[in-house]
Amino acid sequence: MDTTAVAKTGTEGKLWGGGKQPLKASYGKLMMWFFILSDALTFSGFLAAYGFSRFKFSTEWPIADEVFNHFPFLHGTDAPMFYVALMTFILIFSSVTMVLAVDAGHQMNKNKVVTYMALTILGGAIFLGSQAWEWSNFISGEYGAVETRSGKILQFANTEGERVALEDVATGEREGLRQQHTESEGLWYMDEKALPEFTLDQIKAGFAANEDLRIRTMKLDENGEKTILDRSTSLDYLNNRGIGIIEGANMTKNEYGAPLFADFFFFITGFHGFHVFSGVVILIIIFFNVLLGTYEKRGSYEMVEKVGLYWHFVDLVWVFVFTFFYLV
Amino acid sequence: MAHDTATHDSGSAKKRIWNVFIILSVLTIVEVIFGYIRPRFFVETTFINTSILNWLFIILTIFKAYYITWAFMHMEHETKGLRRVVVWTAVFLICYLIAILLIEGGYIEEVYTGGHITWDF
Incomplete structure (x- = not known):
């Protein structure tokens, strides 16, 4: 008996009386759960802020199906969120391989742990690549739009309500306002963002010449569709409100509508992507430890279980991002 | 490592994993189908500030979150x-x-x- 220990506390039989492990979880696992909880609250904060902004601009928020409608090798086909659904499947499946790796760890089956962890890393890498592709589509844009004085967006549509791209509206060639100022030409510390390839005057002239064109505003009607103005109002809006051209999206302007939409898209999917990336890095480290036999010697694959918890959490967050960004 | 999953025989643990995978896949497919078709009735019927289509998505998402946490993260054995x-x-x-x-x-x-x-x- 340790001489410094208290002989009797009177709480020996009690679960929370001390000297026991009431949660029956190791320190590492418990801390992983605490981290996941706080991270979940961080993501909830972001998604709730997204909800706040969306409620504020609920009459003019972009329609996700129109923004995310690309699919690899199916250029020009309208495939709303199929690619994101595929990404969701990839992530869920990588979760399955992860939990199979954890299960193999319980049976101290090193080879199976190696196989399943490798598959998980592969799934994570594919997901990251898909997200990069999604971002590049979003940034480069598709149809282009005209910006108004108040920072709203005017898009183009034909009489059937189908979207029309800037290049089909404008008269003449893509000439641009002037040459883009880059660091390599002129002062080295000064540059500017890529200039639009058409001038506003080209767009106005082309719009006036084609009777079939209409303006599509950000406003949503009661069916949740974007409002299409009649011909005379369209001309009025374009000539009196338009101040410039937007192609694609960045942090301050985007052709899809409310700039906040792009900000939240970059921030939330970016922060999630950063989690996937760090998850892949941690998985790779643990993967090499497994290969080296670290956990075999330790007699327990609990480390695989802990990284597994993190990986499932990343999947869990994506389930919510998928719903609130792409579906609702 | 006195965890329940270790004492379970590996066959039933694996079965649970694949069952949950099937459930998650089905829920996602249902979400995508509804998101693609957007049935008029679901879009137009409003229930507590939003359409019942949105409620359907939210409820299915919570189900998915439950299965991920309980089965994959082993919350059911804690x-x-x-x-x-x-x-x-x-x-x-x-x-x-x-x-x-x-x-x-x-x-x-x-x-x-x-x-x-x-x-x-």
Whole structure:
């Protein structure tokens, strides 16, 4: 008996009386759960802020199906969120391989742990690549739009309500306002963002010449569709409100509508992507430890279980991002 | 490593994993189908501030979250104490946060669209 220990506390039989492990979880696992909880609250904060902004601009928020409608090798086909659904499947499946790796760890089956962890890393890498592709589509844009004085967006549509791209509206060639100022030409510390390839005057002239064109505003009607103005109002809006051209999206302007939409898209999917990336890095480290036999010697694959918890959490967050960004 | 999953025979653990995978896949497919078709009835019927289509998505998402946490993250094998520490804290705080921010966002939307200042010029 340790001489410094208290002989009797009177709480020996009690679960929370001390000297026991009431949660029956190791320190590492418990801390992983605490981290996941706080991270979940961080993501909830972001998604709730997204909800706040969306409620504020609920009459003019972009329609996700129109923004995310690309699919690899199916250029020009309208495939709303199929690619994101595929990404969701990839992530869920990588979760399955992860939990199979954890299960193999319980049976101290090193080879199976190696196989399943490798598959998980592969799934994570594919997901990251898909997200990069999604971002590049979003940034480069598709149809282009005209910006108004108040920072709203005017898009183009034909009489059937189908979207029309800037290049089909404008008269003449893509000439641009002037040459883009880059660091390599002129002062080295000064540059500017890529200039639009058409001038506003080209767009106005082309719009006036084609009777079939209409303006599509950000406003949503009661069916949740974007409002299409009649011909005379369209001309009025374009000539009196338009101040410039937007192609694609960045942090301050985007052709899809409310700039906040792009900000939240970059921030939330970016922060999630950063989690996937760090998850892949941690998985790779643990993967090499497994290969080296670290956990075999330790007699327990609990480390695989802990990284597994993190990986499932990343999947869990994506389930919510998928719903609130792409579906609702 | 006195965890329940270790004492389970590996066959039933694996079966559970694949069952959950099938459930998650089916839920996702249902979501995508509804998101693609957007049935008029579901879009037009409103229930507590949003369409029942949105409610369907949210409920299916919560189901998915439940299966991921309980089966994949082994929450079903943890003690009651740990489960409550994590789940109740998250659920309570998130509900509170969402309620506050969405009510506020709705109010600002009213001011924004119903006020005397035009934001569209």
